[in-house]
Amino acid sequence: MSDATTMRRVGALVLAVNLALAVGKTVVYLDGGSLAVGGEAVNSFADAAYSVFVIVGLYLTTQPPDFEHPHGHERIEPFVALFVATGVFAAGGAILYQAGQALLAGETTVDFGLSAVGILVASAVTKYVLYRYVYAKGQETHSPALKAAALDNRNDVLTACAALVGVLGVRAGYPLLDPIAAGFVALAVLYTGVEIVRDNVGYLVGSAPPEALRAEIIERALAHPEVEGAHDVVAHYVGPEVDVSLHIEVEGDHTLFEAHDIETDVMEAIRDLPEVDDVFVHVDPKELGEWKADADVDRLAEGRRED
Template sequence: MDRVAALRRVGLVILGVNLLLALAKGGVYLSTGSIAVGSEAVNSLADAAYSLIVVGGLYLTTQPPDEVHPHGHERIEPFVSLFVALGVFAAGGVVLWQAIEAVLAGGAGGHDGPLAAGVLAVGAGAKYLLYRYCIRVAAEYNSPALEATALDNRADILTAGAALAGVLGAALGAPVLDPLAGAVVALGVLYAGVEIVRDNVNYLVGAAPSEELQAEIVGRALSHPEVEGVHDVVAHYVGPEVDVSLHIEIEGDRTVAEAHDIETDVATAIRDIDAIDDVFVHLDPRELGEWKDECEESGERVDLDGSTDA
């Protein structure tokens, strides 16, 4: 399945599951009065609301390149993720407020522990399956929006467990545990929002990728037999993908055609990395004196053995 179809299908699945969970938890809350279940119902309702944004956002990001957006529309995805974070923060704030009010009132008046516990257990299981599904597709297609959704689902697993513990505690005669569990749910939801913002701000401000990815970029450049060294490597996020510029050191007696082939081979090898969008390679012939034998402010020279000169 291509990226467009895969991402759109995941978006619809997320929306459908969250709607069903919101309806189920809301119905149980109305019949039991459990603050923990009510908190989870609000959480699922918020999930369903932002799922609509995810579906719309994924539709936009999977549009083909055009004259206005020659690199495609993938760079919209971090903004979609930030909308997800806003929904997560709103849900966490509402749940925390409800929980604090209930604690101050002396606990929840909920009843019917088995019904409340059952819907929470089913919800936790559904969220685990959604988490595994989203994280797999996000990794396969490099989708920040789906990664953000996966993190939210992971937090939902933990908060559903906390809510379940509160419901069971209330059923055993400690009603204050129910709203306390609701507060734990809220804190988990808010933490998921922080994770989403932190990850996607890096995409928007052009942060550097992981050291492992940078090392792979340098390794692929050095793997070409005509490349004697690499320096001034700059890799940074442009949306969810990485743009790379680097200088490669070659002997100066190469013809223009040979130098062109070296540049093309290096750029192609780096561009074949899944996370890479575009690559810019500058050639530094030995005779121009631009080889870097020492680490300088502008960057390190990396030799064929992978070491850096001090």
């Protein structure tokens, strides 16, 4: 199965689960009036709404390259993830406002049975399984949008547990625990939005990838028997993928054909990394005097050798 098909199917699964949970929580909320359950219902409807946009975004990002987008459409994904964050912030703010109003009033009236406990336990279990599955698929396909959806599912486990505390508190005779729990739900939802923004802004502003990936890039360049050094290694995100440029140092008596083969071998070795999109390799002959030390290259290469 291709990455594109996998991403679309995962997006559809997330939408279906969120819709089912939203309907179930709404029924329980209307029956008993728990603010914590109501907050969870709002959260699930927000999840379902942004899931639609995730599916649309994933469809666009998996389209093949064309004349206007020769590198493909993957760079749309961080924008999709940021849209997810917008929906998360809206849901968190709505839940927090409702909980604050109830706390300021100083009283809350709820009347619900074990159905509230059941829907929250089911939500926590379902969201945990969904988090593990979606995050694994996000890692497998290197999809920021799926990873953002996975993080939201992970935090939904926490919000369901917080809501469960509120529900059980009401049943134990402490009704104010319900809006307090709803407040914790809201804060967890808002934190999810912060995480999504933090993770995806780097894709849009050209941040450097993790050091482990940079070290792997350097190791693959230096692994070629004709390459004696590397410098001016630059790796940065262009959307969710990494572009790499570097200078490799070789003996100057190679023919043009040999130098071309060395450059091609190094480029292909680095491009085989799943996170990498484009690679630009500049070959430096020593006679030009361009060989120079690069502290970052030395540090990362030494770290890989120690590992």
